Amino acid sequence: MRLVNGLRQCARSICARIPLLGRLNEVPREGLQQALYETLTTILFATMPFWILPGLGSFMFTPKPTLGEAFKNGEGLVYAAVLLGPLFYVLTKRYGRWALRRADRARNANALSMSFPYGTAFVAITALTCVISGFAFALLRRGLNSSDINRPGIETLSWILVIGATVIFFLITAYRNMLDDLAANKADSVIEEQPRGEDAFLGKWLGAKQ
Numbered sequence: 001m002r003l004v005n006g007l008r009q010c011a012r013s014i015c016a017r018i019p020l021l022g023r024l025n026e027v028p029r030e031g032l033q034q035a036l037y038e039t040l041t042t043i044l045f046a047t048m049p050f051w052i053l054p055g056l057g058s059f060m061f062t063p064k065p066t067l068g069e070a071f072k073n074g075e076g077l078v079y080a081a082v083l084l085g086p087l088f089y090v091l092t093k094r095y096g097r098w099a100l101r102r103a104d105r106a107r108n109a110n111a112l113s114m115s116f117p118y119g120t121a122f123v124a125i126t127a128l129t130c131v132i133s134g135f136a137f138a139l140l141r142r143g144l145n146s147s148d149i150n151r152p153g154i155e156t157l158s159w160i161l162v163i164g165a166t167v168i169f170f171l172i173t174a175y176r177n178m179l180d181d182l183a184a185n186k187a188d189s190v191i192e193e194q195p196r197g198e199d200a201f202l203g204k205w206l207g208a209k210q
Helices: 002-015 027-048 050-056 067-072 073-093 119-140 151-192 197-208
Strands: 094-100 111-112
Touching: 027 050, 027 073, 050 073, 067 151, 073 119, 073 151, 111 197, 119 151, 119 197
Parallel strands: none
Antiparallel strands: 094 111
């Protein structure tokens, strides 16, 4: 039993050193499940322009359209940029910004606040993905001669960015769920530290809001 526990701790310590993945073990299981569900739902609807034509077109057209045609034309680049671009707010937001007030009504000088795990790295990856996708897609839309465009290379780049953007989206969503859970728990502890008079007032206020 000690050997198993030792191996688990060793595996956790090794995983903790992996960039961007090291703190996944801190995410609650429910947060990981929600992140997976949100990622799969987003992929299903965001990639609909890619797969719906090959899916239905196989019954309607000859020759059959393929998924690779969309990636050769650069649509995958748009997907990667649109998927990660809106996450800048999630990455730069401060989570759990409260000032504790105790029974003596003295405000704690250290306000509770949490930054996003690996926030700088995620911001850099997101910005780089958007820049590369936007630049490559703009070149494709400039009307260059077909001989000047490496379609297989565009398809490969699109697949790399799409897969990478999807993984990054899942990681950011999982860490966001973790921070939201921590912020909610800290908020409960802050409420518990309020004086009884303020507690009663807070209870009445919450009841009125409902």
